[in-house]
Amino acid sequence: MGMVSLGCPKNLVDSERILTKLRSDGYAMSPDYAGADVVLVNTCGFLDSAKEESLEAIGEAIAENGRVIVTGCMGKEAEVIRARFPNVLAVTGAHQYEEVVGAVHDAAPMPPSPFVNLVPDAGLKLTPRHYSYLKISEGCNHRCAFCIIPALRGDLVSRRPDAILREAEKLVEAGTKELLVISQDTSAYGVDIRKEPRAWKGGEVIPHMTDLARELGKIAPWVRLHYVYPYPHVDQVIPLMAEGLILPYLDIPFQHASPSVLRAMKRPANEAKVLERLKKWREIAPDLTIRSTFVVGFPGETEADFQYLLDWLDEAQLDRVGAFRFEPVEGAAANDLPGAVPEEVKEERYARIMEKTAAISAAKLQAKIGRTLEVIIDEVGEEGGATGRSQADAPEIDGEVFLRDAGHLSQGDIVQVEIEDADEHDLYGVPLA
Numbered sequence: 135m136g137m138v139s140l141g142c143p144k145n146l147v148d149s150e151r152i153l154t155k156l157r158s159d160g161y162a163m164s165p166d167y168a169g170a171d172v173v174l175v176n177t178c179g180f181l182d183s184a185k186e187e188s189l190e191a192i193g194e195a196i197a198e199n200g201r202v203i204v205t206g207c208m209g210k211e212a213e214v215i216r217a218r219f220p221n222v223l224a225v226t227g228a229h230q231y232e233e234v235v236g237a238v239h240d241a242a243p244m245p246p247s248p249f250v251n252l253v254p255d256a257g258l259k260l261t262p263r264h265y266s267y268l269k270i271s272e273g274c275n276h277r278c279a280f281c282i283i284p285a286l287r288g289d290l291v292s293r294r295p296d297a298i299l300r301e302a303e304k305l306v307e308a309g310t311k312e313l314l315v316i317s318q319d320t321s322a323y324g325v326d327i328r329k330e331p332r333a334w335k336g337g338e339v340i341p342h343m344t345d346l347a348r349e350l351g352k353i354a355p356w357v358r359l360h361y362v363y364p365y366p367h368v369d370q371v372i373p374l375m376a377e378g379l380i381l382p383y384l385d386i387p388f389q390h391a392s393p394s395v396l397r398a399m400k401r402p403a404n405e406a407k408v409l410e411r412l413k414k415w416r417e418i419a420p421d422l423t424i425r426s427t428f429v430v431g432f433p434g435e436t437e438a439d440f441q442y443l444l445d446w447l448d449e450a451q452l453d454r455v456g457a458f459r460f461e462p463v464e465g466a467a468a469n470d471l472p473g474a475v476p477e478e479v480k481e482e483r484y485a486r487i488m489e490k491t492a493a494i495s496a497a498k499l500q501a502k503i504g505r506t507l508e509v510i511i512d513e514v515g516e517e518g519g520a521t522g523r524s525q526a527d528a529p530e531i532d533g534e535v536f537l538r539d540a541g542h543l544s545q546g547d548i549v550q551v552e553i554e555d556a557d558e559h560d561l562y563g564v565p566l567a
Contacts, residue, residue: 135161135238136170136199138191139260141178143316143360145206147269148228149176150260152205155235161242167198171242172223174234179208181461192219201241205234264510264546265312265529266305270298270346274318275325277400292324295339295346296332302353311546312356312510314528315347321363344370351379355548356510358528360385364408375419381525382422384415389429391446392439398471399432409449423526425454430487431480432460434473440483444490453498454532455491459484492558499533499556506566509535509551511543522551524561533559540565 135156139149152174153163164170173195177188188208192215195202202222204215209227216222224237261267273288302313317323324341331338339349343359344367350357357380362368364386375382388408390396416422428443447455459480462469475483509522512529520540527533535551543549543565555562 135242136164136167136173136195137176138173138195139176140188140191141176141180141184141207143267143314144269144318145176145178145228146260147267147316148206148231150267151231152176152234153260155231156238159235159239161238167195170199170201172201172203172238173199174203174205174238177204177206177208179206179210181463183461185211189215189218192222196221203234203237203241205230261529262512262545263309264512265314266310267314267316268298268302268305268350269293269316270320270323271317275322290319290322290326292327292341294327294330294332295324295341295349296334298346299334299339299349299353302350306354309546310354311548312358313350313354314358314360315350316360318361319363320359320361321365321368343367344374347371347374347380356381356525358383358385360528362386364388364411369411369415372415372418372422375422382419383425383525383528384422385425385528388426390432390435390439390443391450392435392442395432395435395439395443398434399429399468409446412450421525423453424450425456425528425532426452427456427458428487429458429460430483431475433468433471433475435460435475435483440486444487447487447490447494451494451498452491453495453526455487455495456531457484457487457491495533496556496558499558499561502553502561503556505553506550507535507553507561507563509537509549509563509565511537511540511545511547511549514540514543514545517541520565522549524551533561535561535563538562538564 137149137153139146157163167173175188175192175195178184179188185208192202192204196219200221203224204222205226207228208215209225212225215225223241226233226237271290271292273290275290305313321343323343323346327341331340334349339345347357347359351374359371359380362384374380389399389401412424430440460475507524509524511520511522514520518539518541520537520543522535522537523529523532524535537551550566551563552566553561553563
C-alpha cells in the first residue's frame, strides 16, 4: 500500500501509527502509486488552502492509482470529498485508527501469512531515525474564534504518562536522539486525568507537563516542547531547562499581542504579563529560545492594533517567528466578526511583520558568532559539508547550522560546533575536534 501524509506533525504521528499497525498485519509499503494496491491519503482540514491541497492530493492519487482511502482532519467533510471524488473507497476522520485499518483490510484483504517480525519495537516512522515526534494528547478544550480543531479532533484527551514514557524509551532504544513533544495544547496535558498518577521506575509519575518533561529528560538527550500555552505553571518548566534536562526552547503560539484582538480571538491566557515572564525566564535560562506564530489581518484588527504588535515584538525579542494572513475557516466563529481587513492591507502587514522579525532574528544570530554550540547532525554531504540544528532549531520550521570540515560525522551525532558566521535565519560553523 501507499501513503500520502499532509498537514501538521500531529497528523504525521497518526500516519506513523496507521503504518505501524498495517505493517504488523503484513502489509508492505509502496514507494510509488504504481506498486500500491491501495493508497491512503491523510488529509489536513484546518484552512481552506490546506483543504484544497488535500483535495488535490486525493485527485492525484485517484488519477495515478484509482484505489484511494481518505482519512485525517478533512474526513469530517466526507460529503465534500465524495462529491468531488465519488470513487474513493472510504473516508474516516482524524485519529480513527481502527476504522482506517479496517478500510484497508476491506479494500486489499490481508496477505495469508503476515510476518509479525516486520515491525520494529518503536513502530514505523516517517521522520529520520534520530528525531521523533511524541504525541502526548489529542484534542483541545479551547474555543478560539479562528480555530475548528475541537470540531475536528474533539476535546482534550491526555495519554497515560507511563505509556508516553514507555514509547519514549522504545524510540530512544531505536536510535532517537531528539524527542519533539506535541499536542494541541501541551501545557494542558493531564488536566483530564490529573488525579491518576501511574507507577514508573519504582515511584510514580503525575500526569502534568512539568513531571512528564522531567521524566522525558532522563530518557532522551534532547527533549523539545511544542505548542505550549503560557499558563502560570509553565514557569516551573524553565528550571528544567537551566538544569539541562530539556532543551531551552519553547514554542508558544501567541497569535497576537493587542488586548482587543486577543479578546476577539477568544485566546486563553491573554491576560498573562507575558513580557515580565519572558524576562524572568531568560534570567533563569539565558539561552532560552522562544518561537511563536502570529495572525495578521484578523477581523477588526486596526492599524493601531498592528502597531501594538510590532512594538510588542521589539520588546519581546522572540527568536523565531512565523506569521499567517487571516484566512476564514469554514465553521469558525471568526467568520462572523465585523471589520474584515482588506486583502491588500493583510499583505502589507504581513510584509511588515516579516521584515521586523527577520531583523530581530538576524541580530540574535549575529550575537552567536564566536560561540560554541551543541548541534545535532541531520545530513552529511559528499564533499565534507554537513547540515544540522542547534538547540534553538526545531526540524522543518526553524533555521539550520551549515558545517564545513564535517565529513567524518554521521546523521544523529550531537557535536560541539564553533559558530563562524550567520545570516537572517541560519548559522555557519565548524565542528570542534
